[in-house]
Amino acid sequence: EAGVAQSPRYKIIEKRQSVAFWCNPISGHATLYWYQQILGQGPKLLIQFQNNGVVDDSQLPKDRFSAERLKGVDSTLKIQPAKLEDSAVYLCASSILRAVTQYFGPGTRLTVL
Amino acid sequence: DAKTTQPPSMDCAEGRAANLPCNHSTISGNEYVYWYRQIHSQGPQYIIHGLKNNETNEMASLIITEDRKSSTLILPHATLRDTAVYYCIGGGGADGLTFGKGTHLIIQP
Numbered sequence: 347e348a349g350v351a352q353s354p355r356y357k358i359i360e361k362r363q364s365v366a367f368w369c370n371p372i373s374g375h376a377t378l379y380w381y382q383q384i385l386g387q388g389p390k391l392l393i394q395f396q397n398n399g400v401v402d403d404s405q406l407p408k409d410r411f412s413a414e415r416l417k418g419v420d421s422t423l424k425i426q427p428a429k430l431e432d433s434a435v436y437l438c439a440s441s442i443l444r445a446v447t448q449y450f451g452p453g454t455r456l457t458v459l
Numbered sequence: 460d461a462k463t464t465q466p467p468s469m470d471c472a473e474g475r476a477a478n479l480p481c482n483h484s485t486i487s488g489n490e491y492v493y494w495y496r497q498i499h500s501q502g503p504q505y506i507i508h509g510l511k512n513n514e515t516n517e518m519a520s521l522i523i524t525e526d527r528k529s530s531t532l533i534l535p536h537a538t539l540r541d542t543a544v545y546y547c548i549g550g551g552g553a554d555g556l557t558f559g560k561g562t563h564l565i566i567q568p
Contacts, residue, residue, distance in 0.1 A: 350502070379555050381555070386560075387558075387560060388546060388558025388559050388560055388561055389503065389556075389558045390558070391554070391555030391556070391557070394554070394555050402554060402555065437502050437503070439502070439503075447493075447505050447508065448505070448555075448556060449505065450502030450503045450504070451502050452501060452502050453501075453502050
């Protein structure tokens with residue numbers, strides 16, 4: 347069974363630029379999550395989708411971050427404009443349903459200079 | 460999600476059992492205890508979860524105290540590839556997982 351796919355694996359940008367990350371969840375998984383992991387800390391949930399609807403985006407900095415999952419499968423997370431403090435690993439996870447085991451992708455490491 | 464407390468780091472000799480403790484005194488009756496681990500430069504990997512009873516799978520065993528205020532993850536025969544950060548999470552509601560800083564387990568050759 348293929349796992350959660352993410353791209354790119356690494357991205358370096360300058361502050362005030364924009365960037366987008368892509369996630370393809372495990373086939374059949376209705377729930378998709380985006381997490382931010384700053385160096386030395388555990389992952390922090392940014393947004394949770396159930397199919398193509400947002401369930402929880404309370405911790406998403408909406409002035410600069412946006413995410414969509416238009417067809418209920420793939421998802422993109424965008425940052426515009428990026429700040430230095432956005433340097434982190436962005437992890438995508440999926441689960442068959444809410445409240446069950448989540449499976450994580452390898453993450454995208456973002457460096458903002 | 461329930462707040463959990465874990466030691467920041469632990470060492471274990473290769474081939475020995477690694478026992479990782481977790482306190483979750485505020486866990487509610489319907490919240491599961493989940494364990495994930497994160498090997499360097501990889502995404503978190505699911506290990507095991509339980510509610511009340513002890514659980515075992517091909518990776519590990521989970522021992523939950525009767526009062527559910529603490530648990531222990533046991534890796535029966537640790538190898539160098541088990542070196543990772545281990546996260547204990549109390550949850551299982553419809554929300555995303557709330558990760559702490561976890562325990563950095565170092566397996567010594």
